[in-house]
Amino acid sequence: MIEFTAWPPEQARLYRDRGYWLDQPLTHILDAQLAAQPEAEAIVCGTRRFSYADLDRLSRNLAGRLAARGLGAGDTALVQLPNIAEFYITFFALLRIGIAPVNALYSHRRLEMTDYARQIRPSLLIAARGHELFRDDAFIEELAPAGLRQVLLVDENDPDRSLAAWLEPGEALPKTAGPTPADQVAFFQLSGGSTGTPKLIPRTHNDYDYSVRASAEICGCSASTRLLCAIPAGHNYALSSPGALGVFHAGGTVVLAGSPDPLTCLPIVAAERVTMVPLVPPAVALWLRAVEEDPSRRAQLDSLELMLVGGASFAEATARRVPEVLGCKLMQVFGMAEGLVNYTRLDDPAELVFATQGRPISPDDEIRVLDEDGAPAPDGTPGALATRGPYTFRGYYRAPEQNAKAFDADGFYHSGDVVVRENGYLRVVGRIKDQINRGGEKIAAEEIENLLLRHPDITHAALVAAPDAHLGEKSCAFLVLREGQGKLAPPALRRYLLDLGVAEYKLPDRFRQLDALPLTPVGKIDKRRLRDSLTQQNA
Numbered sequence: 001m002i003e004f005t006a007w008p009p010e011q012a013r014l015y016r017d018r019g020y021w022l023d024q025p026l027t028h029i030l031d032a033q034l035a036a037q038p039e040a041e042a043i044v045c046g047t048r049r050f051s052y053a054d055l056d057r058l059s060r061n062l063a064g065r066l067a068a069r070g071l072g073a074g075d076t077a078l079v080q081l082p083n084i085a086e087f088y089i090t091f092f093a094l095l096r097i098g099i100a101p102v103n104a105l106y107s108h109r110r111l112e113m114t115d116y117a118r119q120i121r122p123s124l125l126i127a128a129r130g131h132e133l134f135r136d137d138a139f140i141e142e143l144a145p146a147g148l149r150q151v152l153l154v155d156e157n158d159p160d161r162s163l164a165a166w167l168e169p170g171e172a173l174p175k176t177a178g179p180t181p182a183d184q185v186a187f188f189q190l191s192g193g194s195t196g197t198p199k200l201i202p203r204t205h206n207d208y209d210y211s212v213r214a215s216a217e218i219c220g221c222s223a224s225t226r227l228l229c230a231i232p233a234g235h236n237y238a239l240s241s242p243g244a245l246g247v248f249h250a251g252g253t254v255v256l257a258g259s260p261d262p263l264t265c266l267p268i269v270a271a272e273r274v275t276m277v278p279l280v281p282p283a284v285a286l287w288l289r290a291v292e293e294d295p296s297r298r299a300q301l302d303s304l305e306l307m308l309v310g311g312a313s314f315a316e317a318t319a320r321r322v323p324e325v326l327g328c329k330l331m332q333v334f335g336m337a338e339g340l341v342n343y344t345r346l347d348d349p350a351e352l353v354f355a356t357q358g359r360p361i362s363p364d365d366e367i368r369v370l371d372e373d374g375a376p377a378p379d380g381t382p383g384a385l386a387t388r389g390p391y392t393f394r395g396y397y398r399a400p401e402q403n404a405k406a407f408d409a410d411g412f413y414h415s416g417d418v419v420v421r422e423n424g425y426l427r428v429v430g431r432i433k434d435q436i437n438r439g440g441e442k443i444a445a446e447e448i449e450n451l452l453l454r455h456p457d458i459t460h461a462a463l464v465a466a467p468d469a470h471l472g473e474k475s476c477a478f479l480v481l482r483e484g485q486g487k488l489a490p491p492a493l494r495r496y497l498l499d500l501g502v503a504e505y506k507l508p509d510r511f512r513q514l515d516a517l518p519l520t521p522v523g524k525i526d527k528r529r530l531r532d533s534l535t536q537q538n539a
């Protein structure tokens with residue numbers, strides 16, 4: 001069994017009594033559709049179409065073969081797939097036999113993948129030959145000593161390692177194999193992070209299933225919902241808010257796209273009669289611009305009923321343009337892979353939809369907004385968000401130090417967001433965690449600073465957010481160089497970081513060299529001053 005911090009028994013009892021935790025595995029989502037409407041369309045992936053029966057059959061084929069190799073409960077998998085149907089087939093296959101996956105983002109590179117592998121010691125790796133890390137076997141060989149027993153690859157010639165071959169009928173699923181108990185870890189979500197190394201979030205069947213069912217209801221998902229998944233499929237937003245799982249739960253269809261770019265997506269929306277799309281703010285801005293530039297494109301969005309926007313701050317003025325320009329409803333979503341998800345509601349007045357990030361999913365999501373002394377901040381004034389509830393985790397995987405900081409004595413998770421609460425609705429107005437939110441992609445400042453400090457000519461480094469008209473924020477690295485060292489050119493610094501194996505979205509957009517970093521009275525790097533210096537230059 002995979003260790004995790006469980007909810008206290010009295011809370012677990014409450015969540016069961018209230019009907020949030022149903023003690024059924026996430027694979028129940030698929031089982032229910034298989035019984036109700038096996039031939040309904042579950043996934044559209046380019047020209048390939050998969051019914052619920054296909055999804056069930058293919059995931060059972062894979063599960064059977066994996067079980068025959070002795071893989072099952074207690075094992076973990078490192079999965080890195082692009083937005084293709086195999087992502088969902090694999091997800092259900094692994095859960096079906098109790099293997100807990102980490103779904104790495106496709107943009108992750110050597111550093112992130114190595115670190116996930118170090119944390120979970122996977123028995124199984126599922127990846128794509130199309131990814132630079134897997135063009136040859138060098139990285140796989142690096143991972144092997146950590147206990148890797150099976151590798152499966154998309155676009156692989158060797159039948160022993162070809163994911164496609166493993167989806168063919170083979171060994172039957174043994175009677176003894178099954179999902180982990182519903183109150184145990186089903187899989188790991190990825191934390192946006194604010195520390196040196198990426199943290200993993202254990203999610204149980206019970207807690208995740210509740211967030212999925214409730215999200216599907218809030219978003220009005222039904223068997224006629226056709227959701228365009230153009231953001232990374234494994235991300236919490238794309239998977240559960242309401243995401244693919246919410247749509248599967250309602251018996252609808254998930255249409256996959258490789259990029260949220262409007263020129264990619266609009267023709268797919270039109271051809272597949274998409275009704276719902278979750279996006280991050282910069283993508284919404286591109287969709288708005290595409291239709292404003294060429295109003296004939298609006299016809300392509302004819303079928304679109306609802307656009308969800310979340311992941312990063314969304315300007316109210318832009319929010320107001322969504323229904324007008326795109327002709328669909330808007331719903332704002334403020335969520336986190338750690339748990340808590342807030343939505344504006346379909347029947348909310350326009351003012352709430354445009355100007356807030358919604359209210360929690362559950363009446364039993366407990367929210368505290370705290371001032372600088374940790375006392376409750378009055379409604380209408382900003383404070384730090386702390387929360388606990390039926391689908392908010394209780395601890396990062398094997399990270400006692402981080403957990404001591406992120407949780408208080410009452411088990412509330414402190415998300416690092418600054419919010420204002422009014423009439424139960426939240427507005428995100430700032431952040432105290434040391435993170436850059438680059439258009440929804442999260443960068444932990446410390447992770448990049450540590451990498452920069454490994455450079456022989458850099459003695460001090462600080463990464464801060466710089467305002468950006470398109471992405472909301474970009475990153476700027478302030479550097480102090482070893483004495484006598486001349487300028488380091490940004491392209492060389494970026495190349496240096498890339499060579500260390502970090503994901504490209506984490507590369508600093510800008511570099512500034514200083515003689516010394518400004519310090520606060522207690523001697524910490526004064527990041528506020530660094531940020532302010534950027535804002536002033538922009539003004």
Ligand code: J2J
Pocket residue numbers: 190191192236237238240241309310311312313314332333334335336337338341357415417428431437440442
């Ligand atoms: C401002 N900041 C936001 C919003 C998230 C649904 C939607 C998003 C995520 C997600 C998710 C924001 N306005 N509307 O998991 O299920 C910032 C906050 C938050 C952090 C979480 C979901 N929506 N944010 O973005 O784990 O700072 O999840 O704490 O990637 O994104 O990031 P992540």
